[in-house]
Amino acid sequence: MSVALPILLLNGPNLNTLGIRQPEVYGADTLDDVVVLAERTAAEAGLTVRSLQTNHEGVMIDAIHAARGEVSGIVINPGGWTHTSVALRDALVIPEVPIIEVHISNVHAREEFRHHSFISPIAAAVIAGCGIAGYEFAVRRLAALLDR
16 A cells, blocks of 8 residues: 655745734634644544745745645645735646645635635635634545545
8 A cells, every 4th residue: 555645734924923913813723723733634534744834935836846746735825925926826736736725714705805816726625714624624625635
């Protein structure tokens, strides 16, 4: 039996401040809580997680390039890059794996500029407005797509 490649969990700018930044929007959970939840959910499906959070777009893009052939799928909360980064969108197709886009808040109930995503058209699923439970849902959906 072969060992499945890990899931790559990516979190973009400002997500390192979860738990202190706008708790009325993002809740009290921290990024560490997100990672633990994703790891626990992945383990239930026989998968592992490799995680990265960065506030630097080039670092994120380099990590995505390096993921080709190294991961089975990607769960990403691109943060503000969702609405601005064609470069991130272009990088996400390079690993040729399923992508699940996650947003803690319901971006469609917020400012109009948040309603457009450059990532959604290439994502296998988009989860928004479920708090950090969205990461659990994303990992479960990715596991199902991987037929685990």
